Amino acid sequence: MDRHNVSEGVTAEIVADLHREDLKIQHRYNCKGLTYWFDDERKTAFCLYEAPNEEAIKEMHAKAHGQVPNKIIEVDRSVVESFLGRIEDPEKSKKITLNIINDPAFRTIMVVGIKPGSLKQALDKEINFTIARQQKSITDNITLFKGRLVKQNPDHFLVSFYSVTNAVLSALKIESEFNKGIGGIDNSHTRLHIGLNSGIPVDQANGLFEDTLKAAYSYFDLVNATVVLSSEVKELYESENMNLPTLPATIVALTPPEEKFLKGLVEFTEREWRKTCFTTDEFSRHFGYSKSGLYRKLMALTGKSPNNYLRDYRLRMALSYLKKKDLNISEVAFETGFNSPAYFSKCFHETFGILPSHYMKSINS
Template sequence: MPIYMDRHDIPEAITAEHVAEMHREDLKIEHLFGCKGMTYWCDEKRRTAFCLINAPNKQAIQDMHDHAHGDVPHRIIEVDGTIVESFLGRIEDPEKSQKTELNIINDPAFRTIMVIELRRVSFLVGDAQPYQNQILKYKKSILSSIEKFLGRIVKQKSDYFLLSFNSVTNAVLCAQEIHSHLNSTSNNLSYTGIQLSIGLHAGVPVTEKESIFEDTIIMAERFCAIIHGKIVLSHEVWQLYESENFNVKLNQNNLKTLSIGEEKFINLIMDYTEKEWTNTSFNSDDFSKNLGYSKSQLYRKMIALTSKSPNNFIKDYRLKNALQLLKKNAKNISETAFTTGFNSPAYFSKCFLDNFGILPSKYVQNYTV
């Protein structure tokens, strides 16, 4: 039977105790609707509650809640129990205190989400094995930091980590330690051309999207995509960190904290780029025309945020995707050039060489076999 998570936006008068009472009422009659309540989360501060339920379908959950207490959820999504546990740390009710009749769970489902991307930015013929050795060493360091700061791994690939933290302070300190290890003498990876980008955002599991924490993950990934080589904190993460750590200084050299306006600009840029990047005619003129900025305004904002001009940002985005296609052996060089928006294989090869220090043909020979 599928598992669903629903979201209730709770009024000011409703407390964690009220939510516990509603959960108890659900459990009394759940069998009538073929449901099984697994657990719930309640966040009095943000006025949200989330239920995790085994159910035959979404309608059964609506009917159960309506019959039990009348508080029908505002949103229901299907989820994977293992993924929920990775993000939130549990899929069952915590043990009830022996001194209480109700199992009051005042545990917010609000989490700080971290995305780590390891990006290869240069290649040397014959350095594939030294690179692999160094990256394995560095990934062990990353895993050690995650454990130290109580992070949970949701997804892990060779060049990507998706993590969840209950504590915003732990998330920020973990990011700082990971970044500092990259630049330490004992772990220096500069000769292998590794660029580390870390994005942190915070949010709740169920929004208008179809997947758990989807909005938050997308935003953290976009931070990595648009601002390379730094730890990027959303405005909310930075505000929460500062509220928990008065007068605690962070290393600002590797840190970028965003304003709400900058976050909106990132979404504008990425929404449009993701839609148009494969179009060979897509350039900075399209950016300024469709985003409502003059060319000079757009240039200044892009340089300030990404250190790249609009055209260089587009080219870099295309090359990053081209590298992934070649790595997967998904297409040959000519097909890759046209698929990623370059108007000729020759120009693609020149841009690839300028950016990565190796021709795409040499890359395919040395790094994809």
Template sequence: MPIFMDRHEIPKEISAEHVAQMHKEDMKIEHLYNCKGMTYWCDEKRHTAFCLIEAPNKEAIQKMHNHAHGDFPHSIIEVDDAIVESFLGRIADPKVSKDTELNIIKDPAFRIIMVISIKKTSFENTMSHQLISDTIAYTNSIIISLEKFRGRIVKQKSDYFLCSFKDISNAVLCALEIQKGVNKTKKQSSSLTLNIGLSAGAPVTEKDSIFEDTIRMAERLCDNVKGQIAMTSEVKDLFESENLKLSIDDKIVKVLNTNSEKFLNMLMDYTENEWYNPTLSAEGLSKHLGYSKSQLYRKMIANTGTSPNTFIKEYRLGKALNLLNKQADNISEVAFKTGFNSPAYFSKCFQETYGILPSKYIQQYI
């Protein structure tokens, strides 16, 4: 049977003990609805609870909860148990809570999500073996820091890490150590850059996937904010409230306030839907986002470090690089698929950005 996770908004006066009692009531009648409660998480501070349940469908879970205690879940999503364990560390009750009369679990499902990206910024005068060597050095440094600060690797590629942290201090200190470690291993001739995005949130919102909003924000910070570490204002506030004698150094870390986060999401929502359209321009961005050209330029420089036109071009080139790596299309096809008006202009932009023509890139790196 499929596995689901649901979200309950609990009143301030409801304690973890009350939630445990509700879970107990579920267990008494779950068989009537062909459900099986696997475990739950309770966050008294944020007034939320999350249940992990094996069930035939969402409706069965709703009926079970309604019968047991009348508390209707606000959201229910289907999940993969391995992914849940990767993010949250367990898919069963903690050992300390087992075999007790009332299974009280004071364990919040709130997590800090870290996305790490290793990007190739240039291929000029750089042999493949050097890029591989540099990437391995970066990766080893990252893994050592993640292990030290108890970060859980949810997903890993050669140039990408998706990680989960239960502790806010560990997440931020890990990001700082990764940055420091990479700077030590970085060579003067290196054509790699490392970026880190940090966001925080709950596993179930109104979206369809676990931690979807939080992952998306961390990825957008990682991909679009210049500087090695970028984080939401919530992550900064949580860290500083937990570490009263420490503060985030804005010379090292870029922190987006709420308005900047909203702007970045609006920008990316539109760009992700229109990047392949050759008519996409700074003027179109300005009109859609509701800013004058000068306002948009200032916003873009402040939040992404690039002008609107450069942002669009770099986004398209990133997509083009992915397509070239797949070897499914020739250079002309890639150019038109990524919104460039001509293969010649695409090749010119590609060379200006990566230091090599796309034809030579294919010969040397694919």
């Protein structure tokens, strides 16, 4: 898939005409144009091609009309369809000479999941049954608001919405039903988390919706709130619904500086967390905060101190290593930045309510 940043005067008709010129000569470059998207508001166009390599796409565009893509990424057809709803031109558009498609590829992405209160509770069959019932309610809600289920993991769903309003209303309804315990479902041992972000499929990263997804996951995983919106989602929702009541006070809408801080926090942590010598002092130096300033910033966003944030991040990674069963407990401890297996076991038990040795036995039984 490629992205073209187009000038202000470019219209849907012009983009359709350029796409038609590509199709006339695509066979010379072993390319096959599947479809395209045009976003008149953001002045971006995205083309989906089967092609042998990036150079073939660039050469074809250059020869057809001279509009070389700003970026090209490799994508999986099924994933594109999950996010965007199609991988071919709409049927109604195939019957006309100039295939004008006014479908922006801009989407609102939701990460939503229900987590047990502790890892020990996650091993409880009754609580898992409760979570399964709650998840069924979520999937019904997603369908009601025309969301597309992109991916289903044990602890969360990844969903794509064409409409920002539908995405926000879906999140609000999911939260309301969870809090009410619809159908007599006990939610005392589970926690709901929802992160909403919006963006385009080909951004600065090299994966489909990669930057948008990464931010949405950070809102879901890190921010101390049930429903978290990016500043753009909030602005778009409010502009589309000027006559509706404002968003409930329980909803957290991040500011652009907060989004920037979270992005930097995630990227820096991902680079450094494995180092045993890495401490929270590194965070302070990297972001230019005093220790007290960093403490206040992290507590406000995540509800965790810098030390607890780093410890919990390492423990989550340790949990994923233990699930793979490739390493023993001591190896996992050192691999995830802990100084000793004993201290690792202590932290693991305090956080998850179960010793790593007992957890290993439970997943092996």
